[in-house]
Amino acid sequence: MNKIGLASIAAVxxxxxxxxxxxxxxxxxxxxxxxxxxxxxGLANARQRSQTDIYSTNWTTDSNGASYTVGNISTNVNxxxxxxxxxxxxxxxxxxxxxxxxxxxxxxxxxxGRTGQSLSVSxxxxxxxxxxxxxxxNAGWSGRNSAENTLWVEWDQYMASTASTTGVRQGxxxxxxxxxxxxCGLYADYGTxxxxxxxxxxxxxxSSYNNNGSIGNYIFKLSGVTMDDGSVSPMFAGSxxxxxxxxxxxxxxxxxxxxxxxxxxxxxxxxxxxxxxxEVLEFDYYATSTTGNTxxxxxxxxxxxxxxxxxxxxxxxxxLAGLMARRRRA
Numbered sequence: 001m002n003k004i005g006l007a008s009i010a011a012v013x014x015x016x017x018x019x020x021x022x023x024x025x026x027x028x029x030x031x032x033x034x035x036x037x038x039x040x041x042g043l044a045n046a047r048q049r050s051q052t053d054i055y056s057t058n059w060t061t062d063s064n065g066a067s068y069t070v071g072n073i074s075t076n077v078n079x080x081x082x083x084x085x086x087x088x089x090x091x092x093x094x095x096x097x098x099x100x101x102x103x104x105x106x107x108x109x110x111x112x113g114r115t116g117q118s119l120s121v122s123x124x125x126x127x128x129x130x131x132x133x134x135x136x137x138n139a140g141w142s143g144r145n146s147a148e149n150t151l152w153v154e155w156d157q158y159m160a161s162t163a164s165t166t167g168v169r170q171g172x173x174x175x176x177x178x179x180x181x182x183x184c185g186l187y188a189d190y191g192t193x194x195x196x197x198x199x200x201x202x203x204x205x206x207s208s209y210n211n212n213g214s215i216g217n218y219i220f221k222l223s224g225v226t227m228d229d230g231s232v233s234p235m236f237a238g239s240x241x242x243x244x245x246x247x248x249x250x251x252x253x254x255x256x257x258x259x260x261x262x263x264x265x266x267x268x269x270x271x272x273x274x275x276x277x278x279e280v281l282e283f284d285y286y287a288t289s290t291t292g293n294t295x296x297x298x299x300x301x302x303x304x305x306x307x308x309x310x311x312x313x314x315x316x317x318x319x320l321a322g323l324m325a326r327r328r329r330a
Contacts, residue, residue: 051148051152051307051308051309052144052145052148052307052308052309053305053306053307054137054140054141054144054151054306054307054308055135055137055140055283055304055305055306056303056304056305056306056307057085057303057304058116058117058302058303059106059116059117059118059119059301059302059303060116060117062085064085064086066084066085066086068084068085068106068117069084069106070106070107070108070117071105071106072101072102072104072105072106073085073087073089073104073105073106073119073133074087074088074089074101074104074133075101076089076101077089077090077091077100077101077103077104077131078090078091083104084106085135086135086136087104087133087134087135088133088134088135088136089104089131089132089133090131090132090133090134091103091129091130091131091132092129092130092131092132102122103121103122103131104119104120104121104122104131104133105119105120105122106118106119107119107120107300110300111158111160111300112239113158113239113240114158114240114302118158118300118301118302119133119285119300119301120298120299120300120301121133121170121285121286121287121298121299121301122287122296122297122298123166123168123169123170123190123287123288123289123293123296123297123298123299124168124287124289124293124296125293125294125295125296126289126293126294127167127289127290127291127292127293127294128289129288129289130286130287130288130289131286131287131288132284132285132286133284133285133286134282134283134284134285135282135283136281136282137151137174137280137281137282137283137306138177138279138280138281138282140306141279141280141308142279144308145308147310147311148308148309148310149248149249149250149308149310149311150246150247150248150249150250150308150309150310150311151174151183151184151246151247151249151280151306151307151308152244152245152246152305152306152307152308152309153172153174153184153244153245153246153283153304153305153306154242154243154244154303154304154305154306155172155242155243155301155302155303155304155305156240156241156242156243156301156302156303157170157171157172157188157236157240157241157242157243157299157300157301157302158239158240158241158299158300158301158302159188159190159200159201159236159237159238159239159241159299160238160298161238161239162238163191163192163200164190164191164192164200164295164297165191165192165193165294165295166190166191166193166293166295166296166297167189167191167193167197167198167289167290167291167292167293167294167295167297168190168191168287168288168289168290168293168295168296168297169187169188169189169190169198169204169287169288169289169290169297170187170188170190170285170286170287170297170299171185171186171187171188171204171206171243171285171286171299172185172186172187172243172283172284172285172286173185173187173206173283173284173286174245174247174280174281174282174283174284175280175281175282175284176275176278176279176280176281177278177279177280177281178278179281180217181208181217181275181278182206182207182208182217183207183208183247183254183273183275183278183280184205184206184207184245184246184247184254184255184256184273185205185206185207185245186203186204186205186206186222186243186245186256186258187203187204187206187286188201188202188203188204188223188236188241189201189202190297190298190299191295191297193290193291193292193293193294193295196292197290197291197292198290198292199224199235200235200236201223201235201236201237201238202221202223202224202235202236203221203222203223203235203236203258204219204220204221204222205219205220205222205245205254205256205269205271206218206219206220207220207247207254207271207273207274207275208252208273208274208275209271209272209273209274210272210274215274220269220271222256222258222267222269223235223236223267227267233267234260234267235260236258236260237260237261239260240262240302241258241259241260242258242259242262242263243256243257243258244256244257244258245257247273247275247280248276248311249275249276249277249278249279249280249311250276250311251272251276251311252272252273252274252275252276252277253270253271253272253273254270254271254273255268255269255270256268256269256270283304283306285299285301287299
């Protein structure tokens, strides 16, 4: 494992709340907030403790007992009623409000490398549309075992290998019960848009953060930056990518892990977030457009798992042997 230390990571503040879209282009940049590390091995070493499952799905069945059928996941895109598996769909902005039901869809036998069902979320072809699909986690979080105050979210996310000019960004985030704080999350640019301001495969971590007294939701660039050992953190691969992120309620600390090679290797980061003591509300898949976008970008998602563990704190990262043995690819 490489030495943990400050990485040259840029962060920008997000001014919007849940289901309102991310105001990334007008954000304020900061640097030097995130610490980084790399390694090999399994996620069990990162957790180091027992866990309590809150929610999981492979898009055929889920831990709530729901079964999924191929086709649209919902009958509306205005969060007026839950769709399959209790998932709610919401679209905002110029392109978001015009979202078709087919933009939130259960698929089978695609993309390559997956034999079971999957979820696809299509972004807007405009510069302002945002689309969300979210699952309520509050009851599971409230019913967790005593002292298990770290929430983990893992998911598989696919990016096509072909070049794209989309300005859409896709990923997942966890909101708190006020609907304004992002507790943790991660997303990626799905193309190099026509204005040249996006680079396909660039990865960002997301969390609330105290920037010299200014508390807000910030994004932190994680890929394409120099690590402490001199290596450069990888971009999203043009294939399946695997993600784990967590939020420590006791300290507010946020961790991000990702791998583009089936976790033969991983890259990890952590930051001292600003939401200690806040409660978990929901997990959102989302697609948001950025300046210059004219092409819809589609993300396909594989297995999702949400669970809690006791909180070991950042010092445990120093002793990590690795990350992510626990993967479920149907």
